[in-house]
Amino acid sequence: MKRIETLCVQGGYTPGNGEPRQIPIIQSTTFKYDTGEDMAKLFDLEADGYFYSRLQNPTCDAVAAKICELEGGSSAMLTGSGQAANFYAVFNIVSAGDHVVASSAIYGGSYNLFAVTMKKMGIDFTFVSPDCTRAELDAAFRPETKAVFGETIANPALTVLDIEMFAKAAHAHGVPLIVDNTFATPINCRPIEWGADIVTHSTTKYMDGHGATLGGCIVDSGRFDWTRYPEKFPGLTTPDDSYHGVIYTERFGIEKAFITKATSQLMRDFGSVQSPQNAFMLNLGLESLHVRVPRHCENARAVAEFLSKHPKILHVNYCDLPGDKYHDRALKYLPNGSCGVVSFRIKGGREAAEAFMRALRVASIETHVADARTCCLHPAGTTHRQMNDDELAAAGVWPDLVRLSCGLESSKDLIEDLAQALENA
Numbered sequence: 001m002k003r004i005e006t007l008c009v010q011g012g013y014t015p016g017n018g019e020p021r022q023i024p025i026i027q028s029t030t031f032k033y034d035t036g037e038d039m040a041k042l043f044d045l046e047a048d049g050y051f052y053s054r055l056q057n058p059t060c061d062a063v064a065a066k067i068c069e070l071e072g073g074s075s076a077m078l079t080g081s082g083q084a085a086n087f088y089a090v091f092n093i094v095s096a097g098d099h100v101v102a103s104s105a106i107y108g109g110s111y112n113l114f115a116v117t118m119k120k121m122g123i124d125f126t127f128v129s130p131d132c133t134r135a136e137l138d139a140a141f142r143p144e145t146k147a148v149f150g151e152t153i154a155n156p157a158l159t160v161l162d163i164e165m166f167a168k169a170a171h172a173h174g175v176p177l178i179v180d181n182t183f184a185t186p187i188n189c190r191p192i193e194w195g196a197d198i199v200t201h202s203t204t205k206y207m208d209g210h211g212a213t214l215g216g217c218i219v220d221s222g223r224f225d226w227t228r229y230p231e232k233f234p235g236l237t238t239p240d241d242s243y244h245g246v247i248y249t250e251r252f253g254i255e256k257a258f259i260t261k262a263t264s265q266l267m268r269d270f271g272s273v274q275s276p277q278n279a280f281m282l283n284l285g286l287e288s289l290h291v292r293v294p295r296h297c298e299n300a301r302a303v304a305e306f307l308s309k310h311p312k313i314l315h316v317n318y319c320d321l322p323g324d325k326y327h328d329r330a331l332k333y334l335p336n337g338s339c340g341v342v343s344f345r346i347k348g349g350r351e352a353a354e355a356f357m358r359a360l361r362v363a364s365i366e367t368h369v370a371d372a373r374t375c376c377l378h379p380a381g382t383t384h385r386q387m388n389d390d391e392l393a394a395a396g397v398w399p400d401l402v403r404l405s406c407g408l409e410s411s412k413d414l415i416e417d418l419a420q421a422l423e424n425a
C-alpha cells in the first residue's frame with residue numbers, strides 16, 4: 001500500500017509502455033464499437049467499457065480512482081459538483097416515504113437540498129446536533145430510516161463529527177453512515193477508517209484547490225453489506241428492470257454495487273457529470289493536495305492564534321486551538337491538523353462583521369473556501385440567509401460570525417491585514 005503523498009501524485013492512473021504520462025483528456029461524448037452486440041453488452045451492464053460520457057468517461061474514471069485510493073474506498077465516481085455528490089449519495093438508497101438522520105451542522109447547500117428539495121420528493125430528514133449523545137442519536141431513528149449523514153468538519157460551523165459514534169449508531173440501526181469529508185480532505189482524515197461507509201466531496205474546494213473547477217466525488221467503502229437488510233435497500237438487492245433485471249449486489253458485489261447503481265441509474269437519469277477537462281484540472285490539484293493542505297492549516301493556525309488574543313474578537317472557532325470545544329475530537333480524528341478555515345465572532349454584531357470584511361485588503365469577499373487565495377464570507381447574510389434565527393443557532397452560525405478561508409499566502413501578510421481591518425472597522 002503506497003503512502004498518501006505518493007497516491008496524490010500517482011494514484012488512479014498507471015500508463016503502459018509509451019502511453020501519456022499525464023492522464024489523457026478524453027474529450028469525446030461517445031465511443032466507437034465494431035458491432036452492435038459489443039455495445040448491447042455495455043447497455044446491459046454485462047461488459048465493462050465506455051459508450052457515452054454521461055455515464056462514464058475514462059478521464060473522469062482515472063481521477064475518481066485516485067480519490068478512491070486516497071480515501072481507502074472500493075469504488076468511486078466523479079460528479080459535476082459537491083451538491084450532485086451529496087444528492088446522489090443519499091438518493092441512491094432512499095425513495096419517497098423514507099427518512100434520513102443528518103447532523104444539523106452541515107453546509108447550507110446540503111441543508112437546503114435535504115430540508116427543502118428532497119423533502120418535496122417525499123424524503124424526510126431529522127437533524128440532530130453534532131454534539132448529541134448516543135441516546136439522543138438513537139432516538140432520531142425510525143423504521144423507515146435509510147442513512148445517517150454528517151460532515152467531518154462542518155462548513156461553516158467548524159464542528160467536528162464524532163464519526164465513530166455516528167457510524168456505530170448507524171450500523172446498530174442497519175443503515176450506512178455518509179460523511180462529507182470536503183474540509184478535512186483525506187490528507188487529514190479518512191472517515192472510512194473510523195467506520196463511515198460512504199464518503200463524499202465537493203472537489204471544488206481543497207482538492208481542486210485553485211478556485212478553478214466545480215466538481216464532486218462519491219467514494220464507497222465497499223464495507224456496508226446491503227444484502228443483510230434486503231428489505232431496506234431494494235434498489236440494490238432486487239432486480240432493476242431498466243437493465244433487464246440486474247441485481248446490483250449480486251452482479252457487482254457489495255464492493256461495487258453502490259457506485260454502479262449511482263452511475264447507471266442516477267447519472268444516466270440526472271446527468272450531473274463532471275467534464276473530462278474539469279477532471280483533468282482537478283487532478284492537477286490532487287497532485288499537490290498533500291503539500292497544500294498542511295500549509296493551509298499552518299496559516300489558519302497562526303491566524304486563529306492571533307485572533308483568539310485580539311480584544312475585538314468575541315470567539316474563535318478552530319479545533320486545532322487548545323481550549324476549542326472540538327479540540328479533543330480533533331486530536332482523535334484530525335491529529336495532523338484540521339483545515340484552513342477559521343470562523344470567529346466579532347464584537348459589535350452583524351454590522352461590525354460586515355464593516356470588518358469591507359476593510360480587508362489581502363483577503364477578499366467571496367462565496368468560496370479552500371483555495372489558494374484567502375477569502376472571507378458572512379454566512380448569516382449569504383450562504384445561510386434562508387435560515388431563521390433558531391435554525392442559524394442550531395447550525396452554529398451567529399449573525400456576527402465571519403468565515404475566513406486561509407489561502408497559501410504568507411501568514412504574516414494575512415495577520416497584518418486582519419489587524420488593520422480590526423483597527424479600521
Ligand SMILES: *Cc1c(COP(=O)(O)O)cnc(C)c1O
Nearest residue numbers: 081082083107155182202204215
Ligand atoms: C461547497 C460544499 C458543498 C457543495 O459543493 P459544490 O461543489 O459547491 O456543489 C458540499 N459540502 C461541503 C462541505 C461544501 O463545503
